[in-house]
Amino acid sequence: MATLKFSSLAGRLRRSEIRELLKVTLHPDTISFAGGLPDPAIFPYQAVEAASQRVIKEQGRRALQYSPTEGEPFLREQLSAFMQRQGDIAKPEDIIVVSSSQQALDLLGKIFIDPGDPVIVERPTYLGTIQAFRAFGADFCGVEMDDDGIIPEELEKTIVRLQRQGRKPKFIYLIPDFQNPAGVTLSMERRKRVLEIASRYDLLIAEDSPYRELRFRGEMLPSLYAMDTEGRVLLMKTLSKMFCPGFRLGWMTGPAEVLDKIVMAKQMTDLCTSAYTSILTGFLIQDGHIERQIEISKNLYIRKAEVMLNALEKYMPAIEGLSWSKPDGGMFLWVRLPEYMDTAEMITEAVKLKVVYVVGTGFFADGSGHNAMRLNYSYPTEEKIVEGVQRLAQVIKSRVRDTSKKTTIQR
Amino acid sequence: MATLKFSSLAGRLRRSEIRELLKVTLHPDTISFAGGLPDPAIFPYQAVEAASQRVIKEQGRRALQYSPTEGEPFLREQLSAFMQRQGDIAKPEDIIVVSSSQQALDLLGKIFIDPGDPVIVERPTYLGTIQAFRAFGADFCGVEMDDDGIIPEELEKTIVRLQRQGRKPKFIYLIPDFQNPAGVTLSMERRKRVLEIASRYDLLIAEDSPYRELRFRGEMLPSLYAMDTEGRVLLMKTLSKMFCPGFRLGWMTGPAEVLDKIVMAKQMTDLCTSAYTSILTGFLIQDGHIERQIEISKNLYIRKAEVMLNALEKYMPAIEGLSWSKPDGGMFLWVRLPEYMDTAEMITEAVKLKVVYVVGTGFFADGSGHNAMRLNYSYPTEEKIVEGVQRLAQVIKSRVRDTSKKTTIQR
Numbered sequence: 019m020a021t022l023k024f025s026s027l028a029g030r031l032r033r034s035e036i037r038e039l040l041k042v043t044l045h046p047d048t049i050s051f052a053g054g055l056p057d058p059a060i061f062p063y064q065a066v067e068a069a070s071q072r073v074i075k076e077q078g079r080r081a082l083q084y085s086p087t088e089g090e091p092f093l094r095e096q097l098s099a100f101m102q103r104q105g106d107i108a109k110p111e112d113i114i115v116v117s118s119s120q121q122a123l124d125l126l127g128k129i130f131i132d133p134g135d136p137v138i139v140e141r142p143t144y145l146g147t148i149q150a151f152r153a154f155g156a157d158f159c160g161v162e163m164d165d166d167g168i169i170p171e172e173l174e175k176t177i178v179r180l181q182r183q184g185r186k187p188k189f190i191y192l193i194p195d196f197q198n199p200a201g202v203t204l205s206m207e208r209r210k211r212v213l214e215i216a217s218r219y220d221l222l223i224a225e226d227s228p229y230r231e232l233r234f235r236g237e238m239l240p241s242l243y244a245m246d247t248e249g250r251v252l253l254m255k256t257l258s259k260m261f262c263p264g265f266r267l268g269w270m271t272g273p274a275e276v277l278d279k280i281v282m283a284k285q286m287t288d289l290c291t292s293a294y295t296s297i298l299t300g301f302l303i304q305d306g307h308i309e310r311q312i313e314i315s316k317n318l319y320i321r322k323a324e325v326m327l328n329a330l331e332k333y334m335p336a337i338e339g340l341s342w343s344k345p346d347g348g349m350f351l352w353v354r355l356p357e358y359m360d361t362a363e364m365i366t367e368a369v370k371l372k373v374v375y376v377v378g379t380g381f382f383a384d385g386s387g388h389n390a391m392r393l394n395y396s397y398p399t400e401e402k403i404v405e406g407v408q409r410l411a412q413v414i415k416s417r418v419r420d421t422s423k424k425t426t427i428q429r
Numbered sequence: 430m431a432t433l434k435f436s437s438l439a440g441r442l443r444r445s446e447i448r449e450l451l452k453v454t455l456h457p458d459t460i461s462f463a464g465g466l467p468d469p470a471i472f473p474y475q476a477v478e479a480a481s482q483r484v485i486k487e488q489g490r491r492a493l494q495y496s497p498t499e500g501e502p503f504l505r506e507q508l509s510a511f512m513q514r515q516g517d518i519a520k521p522e523d524i525i526v527v528s529s530s531q532q533a534l535d536l537l538g539k540i541f542i543d544p545g546d547p548v549i550v551e552r553p554t555y556l557g558t559i560q561a562f563r564a565f566g567a568d569f570c571g572v573e574m575d576d577d578g579i580i581p582e583e584l585e586k587t588i589v590r591l592q593r594q595g596r597k598p599k600f601i602y603l604i605p606d607f608q609n610p611a612g613v614t615l616s617m618e619r620r621k622r623v624l625e626i627a628s629r630y631d632l633l634i635a636e637d638s639p640y641r642e643l644r645f646r647g648e649m650l651p652s653l654y655a656m657d658t659e660g661r662v663l664l665m666k667t668l669s670k671m672f673c674p675g676f677r678l679g680w681m682t683g684p685a686e687v688l689d690k691i692v693m694a695k696q697m698t699d700l701c702t703s704a705y706t707s708i709l710t711g712f713l714i715q716d717g718h719i720e721r722q723i724e725i726s727k728n729l730y731i732r733k734a735e736v737m738l739n740a741l742e743k744y745m746p747a748i749e750g751l752s753w754s755k756p757d758g759g760m761f762l763w764v765r766l767p768e769y770m771d772t773a774e775m776i777t778e779a780v781k782l783k784v785v786y787v788v789g790t791g792f793f794a795d796g797s798g799h800n801a802m803r804l805n806y807s808y809p810t811e812e813k814i815v816e817g818v819q820r821l822a823q824v825i826k827s828r829v830r831d832t833s834k835k836t837t838i839q840r
Contacts, residue, residue, distance in 0.1 A: 019684055020633040020661040023599065025565070028540040031693040058490040066493065067485040074478040079469040082477065082675035117528055117677070120700040128564070129439040149697040153539070154436070188434065222431040250431040264493035264705040266528070273430055282442040286560040287698070289531040294675040295703055 026133070030153050048372040049406035051393040054198070054259070054349055057322075059399075060314050061262050062307055069301040073294060081294045087285045089115025089269070090296035096303035097255075097269050103309070104231065106244050106253065108271040114280055117291045119228055119256035119268040123150040125287065126224060126252075129279040130188040131156045136180050138190040140168050142352075142381030142390070144198045144226065147191060158383035159187060167204030168192060170211035177219050189222040189252075194242055195230040196348025199381045199392040203346060206239055213242060216250055222276070223251045228259045229348040231312045234320040236346055249273050257299065259349065260312050265295040319349065319396050322403060326351060326395040329407035335415050339389075349396040355389040359417050362388060367416070373409040437544070441564050459783045460817035462804040465609070465670070465760055468733075470810075471725050472673050473718055480712040484705060492705045498696045500526025500680070501707035507714040508680050514720070515642065517655050517664065519682040525691055528702045530639055530667035530679040534561040536698065537635060537663075540690040541599040542567045547591050549601040551579050553763075553792030553801070555609045555637065558602060569794035570598060578615030579603060581622035588630050600633040600663075605653055606641035607759025610792045610803040614757060617650055624653060627661055633687070634662045639670045640759040642723045645731040647757055660684050668710065670760065671723050676706040730760065730807050733814060737762060737806040740818035746826050750800075760807040766800040770828050773799060778827070784820040 073081045080090070088094070094110040101108055116122050123146060131137065133155025139147065141160030151158070159180065161172045173190070180187060192212070194204035204212065216223050225242045243253035252272030257265065270280060284290075302308060323345055330342055330351075339356030353375075355361065362377045378390025393410075395403055484492050491501070499505070505521040512519050527533045534557060542548065544566025550558065552571030562569070570591065572583045584601070591598060603623070605615035615623065627634050636653045654664035663683030668676065681691060695701075713719060734756055741753055741762075750767030764786075766772065773788045789801025804821075806814055 019659060019686070020627070021631050022633065022684075022686055023541075023597070024690060025539065025541050025543045025546070027543075027565075028690050028694070031540075031690065031697065033693060053495075055495060058494055061489065061493045063485050063489045063493070066489075067482070070481040070484065071478070073481065074474050078472065078474045078477075082472045082474075082673040083469055084464075084466060084669075084674045117703075118699050121698065124698045128436065129442075130434075130436050132436045132438075135436070146697070146700065153694075153697050154438075186434070216431070220432050222433060248430060258495075262493040263495045264703060266699065266701070266703040273433075275430070275433055279435060279439050279442065282444060283439070283564075286442065286557070286564050287532065287535045288529050288677065289557065290677070292528075292675060292677040292703060292706055295706060 026155070027153050030155060032149060032152070048369070048374060049398055049402045049409065051373065051375045051395070051398065051406055051410075053397060054394055055397040056259060056262060056315065057318060057396055060311075060318055062302070062311050065302060065305070065307040065310075066298070069298050069305070069307075072301055073298050077297045081297045083293055085290045085293035085296060087281050087290050089113065089291060090293050090300065093296040093300040096300045100303050100308060105238070106241055112271050112274070112277065114270045114277055114284070115291045115296060116268045116270055116284065117288060118258065118266045119226065119254050120146050120150065121284075121287070122254040122268055122270050123147055125280050125283045126189075127151050127154040127156070128283045128287070129276070136185050136187045138173070138176060138187045139383070140192060140197060140200070142199055142378070142387055143191070144193060145376065145380040147226070148381070148383050152383065160383060163197070163200055163202055165202055167194060167197065167202050167208050168212065170208055170215060173212065174215050177215070177221070181219075187221060189224045190216060191224045191226065192242070193226045193228075195227060195239070196232065196345060196350075198229070198348070199350055199352045199376070201343035201345040201348060201350055201352050203239065209239065209242055209245055213245055217248055221250065222273070224254065225251050226254045228256045231260045232316055232319060232349070233347040234316060234323065234345070243272065252276050257308070260315065261302070261308050265292075265299055267291065267295060267299055322395045322400060323351070325400045325403050326393065326407060329404045333408050333411035335411065335418055337418055340414070349394055351393040351395060353391050353393060355391070355414065357389055358419060359414070360388045361391045364413050364417060368410065368413050371409040371413060373406045373413075375410070437566070438564050441566060443560065443563070456783070459780070459785060460809055460813045460820065462784065462786045462806070462809065462817055462821075464808060465805055466808040467670060467673060467726065468729060468807055471722075471729055473713070473722050476713060476716070476718040477709070480709050480716070483712055484709050488708045492708045494704055496701045496704035496707060498692050498701050500524065500702060501704050501711065504707040504711040507711045511714050511719060516649070517652055523682050523685070523688065525681045525688055525695070526702045526707060527679045527681055527695065528699060529669065529677045530637065530665050531557050531561065532698070533665040533679055533681050534558055536691050536694045537600075538562050538565040538567070539694045539698070540687070547596050547598045549584070549587060549598045550794070551603060551608060551611070553610055553789070553798055554602065554794075555604060556787070556791040558637070559792070559794050563794065571794060574608070574611055574613055576613055578605060578608065578613050578619050579623065581619055581626060584623065585626050588626070588632070592630075598632060600635045601627060602635045602637065603653070604637045604639075606638060606650070607643065607756060607761075609640070609759070610761055610787070611763045612754035612756040612759060612761055614650065620650065620653055620656055624656055628659055632661065633684070635665065636662050637665045639667045642671045643727055643730060643760070644758040645727060645734065645756070654683065663687050668719070671726065672713070672719050676703075676710055678702065678706060678710055733806045733811060734762070736811045736814045737804065737818060740815045744819050744822035746822065746829055748829055751825070760805055762804040762806060764802045764804060766802070766825065768800055769830060770825070771799045772802045775824050775828060779821065779824050782820040782824060784817045784824075786821070
């Protein structure tokens, strides 16, 4: 075996908490609130099967060959049409097909981030984003959120603080809709403010938007990309949450100068995305199956979210410092525990009781979040959600400190 | 539009010559000797169609879901079985599925290469490898080849030269079989020597092996991976050349410590490879379609290579300094022109005459190769090969310097 010397990037790689937990969930009786998996019970099996029978017959020569790095033209056309129906305008030639939105994050890291470069993110933010940007050595500048999403005043403060240090963030990375993990949505008023701030300080916004279509109630807000009048929003989309993850398909659109570099970076990264799954997906979009699947997913996930919220209400101890988000869409609940609890420490017992979640620290680049956890409700069945919450409540109850002593003394 | 500041990696990205040429080849009457595309006339349409009908029926739930980062277990089993039939031993759990061998190159770059790090490559070497490793800032140390592949004495000299500078190459990157672009194969004797040298200097070998199965004549030589007794060879395989490129599927196996980092890097890169195409491909391997396709490809490409060789013999001017490789397998011919010719300069006229090739400089990290070109014979039809060589000969003839003057004076 050769003596190996890895790169500095390799030194910044971390084993994913989710991934390790997914291994655990292979035991059939463990209830997984980890991961961000859609419910396979509603996967569009018939539609995929029907479309798959057309791929070879109608587009076989293209489907089995290399596709252009920018993406299979037929899929780009269909994505453009789909976007338009969702209120976002992009010409097919301005859409870059990527092999999942995780690849979009990698490409973004590649073309923008040198070690030490500041990048603005929500706090907390998506675990996979931290993994990707950290590998390139990003200096994460986390901005606080409240129930209306990222706080504009805090965002501006962060930019000004960096400015005083002679630094400028490479971009502002946001998940405006049903943020992962916090579950909150950026309000309309805040969207305008964020765009104003980006304009004032001449900054690029990277809008990661995997859950926007999965809205349970209220009106869909326009994307930052759609509201932007200055060409400073890069939109990142994926089919994994609104359709299915098995094809590894996402797309990007935005400023031409950025897309140009993205294509060059994609070429060295994987040459092109699968023409086969691109054409298959093109047929599915063309026939309206994405919208149909979005409706089916929303109807199921709103119920599952409700079941989880009810179970939390019923089984969790009524203690100070324990709270959770009430999602209007998406796939996740964000649970905050009392400061003295540690979800990383608790996970061992949770695994013993056959329930898993994602430890909060995974969503903070600075290692905080020890007393938080992310719960997924899209994957487990309703019965398992109730059972899993009961198990989780048992773990949490065992950690509750007896504060009655203090009370006793005061009597 | 935001003022953008890209990363140093972005500054090292180059637009691919092949890619730009592929755009040109979209004109239906341009004959393309560029690219490395398999012939769509022999794609296994029926087999893919039949297998695609089984994916949802038999493995639907897995096929549409995320797969483990390491790869879909069923595909890993089938790849292990396929490898064994080809003389390479790897357990399924030691095989990492990747989304094309270009991704393998990206992952290798990620985990090993910091700017300035020396990497040993053949000279010339694969264009996509230069793109990927250059992006990470590799210092390419090119080693000369002859008709038996890389020259061991030159390899050792390069290692010793680096050693004197206090440097050690991160790995030796080789394409031992039907090297791209040079077309040569590393002899059995040289394989032993290369492994000895790697052992003596304690180095890792990255063996890129996309063409090994496509041997026209003579016996298949064992892979360096199979010959290695010290666990210092990382093997990189792809289905793009021996089966079809449309699924974007490759795989890696080798030292556990390397694979471990590769998995972590893949996770931040695209989370996982498509479960759908993995299962589809698993069925195809299981039913023997890969081996069948290899036979079909070999039978066609040996004939096409012959047609190209005959056309070159017939139409190219008999001038000093013009020669080409005689491939025993693979997809490419490597043409060397007289020193005073420049294939980059010539390409404009070639495009006018509706024939394209890849300019030699793309295969040298140091910008040499101005008088070389790579010709692909797997993609164009036999008629187009003959026609294309005639057009190419016309371009070359127009560049021949009249050396008769000198001769006249001597008379």
